Amino acid sequence: MPYIFPGSSSLAIAPTPPLPPAIISDKLAEAEADEPLPATYAANRIRLLAQSPRRLFLYWEFKQDPFETLRRAFRLQADRYRLAVKLIDLETGGEILHYASPIRSHWFDVQQDRSYRADVGFHAQGRAFIRLLSSAVTRTPRATVSRRADSGPEFQVSAEEFARVLDDSGYVSDALEVSLEAADVATSNRTTRRVAREFAGADLPLMSAEELAEMRGLLASLALGVNRLDLQSALSERLARWLGEISAAVDSARLIEILRDALGIEMEQTGFGIQNLEAMRRAARFVVGASEINLPLKPFHLWMPSMSGARMK
DSSP states (O other): OOOOOOTTTOOOOOOOOOOOOOOOOHHHHHTTTOHHHHHHSSSSSOOOEETTTTTTEEEEEEEOOOOHHHHHHHHHGGOEEEEEEEEEEEOOOOOEEEEETTTTTEEOOOTTEEEEEEEEEEEEEEEEEEEEEEEEOOOOOOOSOOEEEEEEEEGGOOHHHHHHHHHHHHHHHHHHHHHHHHHHHHTHHHHHHHHHHHHHSOOOOOOOOOHHHHHHHHHHHHHTOHHHHHHHTTHHHHHHHHHTTTTGGOOOOHHHHHHHHHHHOOOOOOOGGGGGGHHHHHOOOOOOTTTOOOOOOSSSSEOOOOOOOOOOO
């Protein structure tokens, strides 16, 4: 019998058998694009969530099919009812009603700094609303910078310096608001009222501190050329009515001149070519939708003097 030493080419080594293919269960890959949502879930659930100061998101789930219960209770009259969502403003008592989406969710345009509750139920013309689910109360945040400030010396910065930082970062709308706010501090809120009066041709009605802060944001957005109709739905009731009354007087170029005179600022428009309108829209953070991000584009550059009260009468 011949001896075959290790390493000899005459030694045949059997190949390693391949490993069995791994079985990976990908539920999303297995699901078809048109696969329907489940008709029912493990429990009844409804959630009202604040996405931004002016947007609320509602979603809901049913443990049992509510239409089966409706048909047992109302029989032939059940066909008159449709599933609907109702949003209640708890501060004004106002209600808005929408027919429910098959995807069991809904976006609401709302007001800042308000408390809301949402109901899901059945609605029929001329009949009382039948409530099935009711959400917890949700309060939208303010659309303005907090009035609380850190008193530590390392955080102390003048309004002029803060406005310059905002402008250099591309947030021109915020820089304009801060400049107006600094002027209001120096003049007991007379500057914003003066700018609005000259722009509208009439005195402003009495406003709260929150409404004046909202007015500063509105004036900054109008100065940057944001369309009045895009702003209308996002405003509080008083400011929306004011903007509607002065619609014929809205002129961004004239408003910039009024701001120049009141604040001593200079606004230099920068070139964005075909993207300029989009840059102007994004620079005004007053209008931010559900999926938009306020990118720091710069259609304008501000030159701001000292925020002393000497110029603001």
